[in-house]
Amino acid sequence: xxxxxxxxxGIGDIKIGKSPVRIRTNLGSCMGVCLYSSQLRVGxxxxxxxxxxxxxxxxxxxxxxxxxxxxxxxxxDELKRVYGVDPRQLTAKIFGGAxxxxxxxxxxxxxxxxxxxEILRDYHIPILNFKTGGDKGYQIDFNLENGAVGCRxxxxxxxxx
Amino acid sequence: MPNESxxxxxxxxxxxxxxxxxxxxxxxxxxxxxxxxxxxEMVDIADISADLGGVPQEVIGSMVDLVGxxxxxxxxxxxxxxxxxxxxxxxxxxxxxxxxxxEFVTSTIQEIGNILASAVANTFANDFQIDLRPTAPMVFNDxxxxxxEGLIFEAAQExxxxxxxxxxxxxxxxxxxxxxxxxxMPGSYKILEFSG
Numbered sequence: 227x228x229x230x231x232x233x234x235x236g237i238g239d240i241k242i243g244k245s246p247v248r249i250r251t252n253l254g255s256c257m258g259v260c261l262y263s264s265q266l267r268v269g270x271x272x273x274x275x276x277x278x279x280x281x282x283x284x285x286x287x288x289x290x291x292x293x294x295x296x297x298x299x300x301x302x303d304e305l306k307r308v309y310g311v312d313p314r315q316l317t318a319k320i321f322g323g324a325x326x327x328x329x330x331x332x333x334x335x336x337x338x339x340x341x342x343x344e345i346l347r348d349y350h351i352p353i354l355n356f357k358t359g360g361d362k363g364y365q366i367d368f369n370l371e372n373g374a375v376g377c378r379x380x381x382x383x384x385x386x387x
Numbered sequence: 388m389p390n391e392s393x394x395x396x397x398x399x400x401x402x403x404x405x406x407x408x409x410x411x412x413x414x415x416x417x418x419x420x421x422x423x424x425x426x427x428e429m430v431d432i433a434d435i436s437a438d439l440g441g442v443p444q445e446v447i448g449s450m451v452d453l454v455g456x457x458x459x460x461x462x463x464x465x466x467x468x469x470x471x472x473x474x475x476x477x478x479x480x481x482x483x484x485x486x487x488x489x490e491f492v493t494s495t496i497q498e499i500g501n502i503l504a505s506a507v508a509n510t511f512a513n514d515f516q517i518d519l520r521p522t523a524p525m526v527f528n529d530x531x532x533x534x535x536e537g538l539i540f541e542a543a544q545e546x547x548x549x550x551x552x553x554x555x556x557x558x559x560x561x562x563x564x565x566x567x568x569x570x571x572m573p574g575s576y577k578i579l580e581f582s583g
């Protein structure tokens with residue numbers, strides 16, 4: 227495993243790659259969305275912090291990957307552009323959306339999850355598996371060899387999805 | 388976005404407040420604590436969070452909102468084992484006595500966060516005449532990267548870059564590294580501009 231390339235996704239960012247790359251991130255209230263094409267063995271991860279981009283689109287420095295709606299579209303477009311992926315080939319696994327700081331994030335975790343599910347539904351991308359909610363952080367590790375995602379919630383053992 | 392005047396103000400505040408925080412902390416634990424101001428700079432939210440996301444560190448931390456004229460957010464954390472050592476130290480227990488997270492550990496981290504955040508707030512008030520008050524610290528036991536996400540979450544909604552003050556300090560006798568972050572919230576920049 228030590229010589230497999232690893233990409234780490236930060237807040238409001240997207241990373242794509244092909245097998246045998248692994249893509250990792252840490253999540254709290256943010257959502258991590260893993261899209262995978264098993265035919266081409268390529269995939270990508272979005273780490274978004276807000277559900278909707280509508281109020282921010284016209285602002286200077288707009289970053290699509292911060293938002294579930296615009297971020298997922300950008301991820302899909304990136305996979306199409308770089309690897310020639312047909313969106314109809316894609317499947318999704320989603321993680322995160324915890325309620326971390328009750329006074330701060332006002333359950334934005336739930337709103338993020340709802341927005342992600344809505345966009346995936348619009349694009350007819352099936353959600354094969356998910357682990358969301360709670361009040362602890364997530365570490366996820368997306369294996370582009372086979373599309374499996376290792377997910378460890380703080381204080382628990384790693385589960386494979 | 389902060390300009391040169393804001394950056395200058397923040398640097399001044401950071402240097403003075405970290406110095407005071409170090410003194411307060413050393414007094415509290417009755418041991419020397421060396422503080423290293425690692426950075427005061429604008430960082431991209433994706434880059435800085437990816438840096439931390441690569442390290443699966445489990446920590447106990449104290450997050451404080453500094454409210455008032457120029458709101459800031461403050462985060463202090465230490466690795467879980469380190470929190471046990473600090474608890475033993477403060478409660479004058481034999482080293483190795485504390486082995487799991489209980490109310491004593493939580494109170495220790497809460498109190499350390501309170502003391503450090505108060506030192507920062509007092510610097511604002513005394514040296515820069517900016518009214519700032521710490522709220523009650525919230526204590527979290529989680530991945531370091533998750534705590535960090537909580538720290539920058541609000542600021543990241545407004546901007547893709549945040550002005551970050553990062554310190555590392557070490558409790559000398561225990562060889563115990565601790566991390567401290569302070570970030571101004573976007574609405575603070577206008578107030579800070581006149582302090583620089």
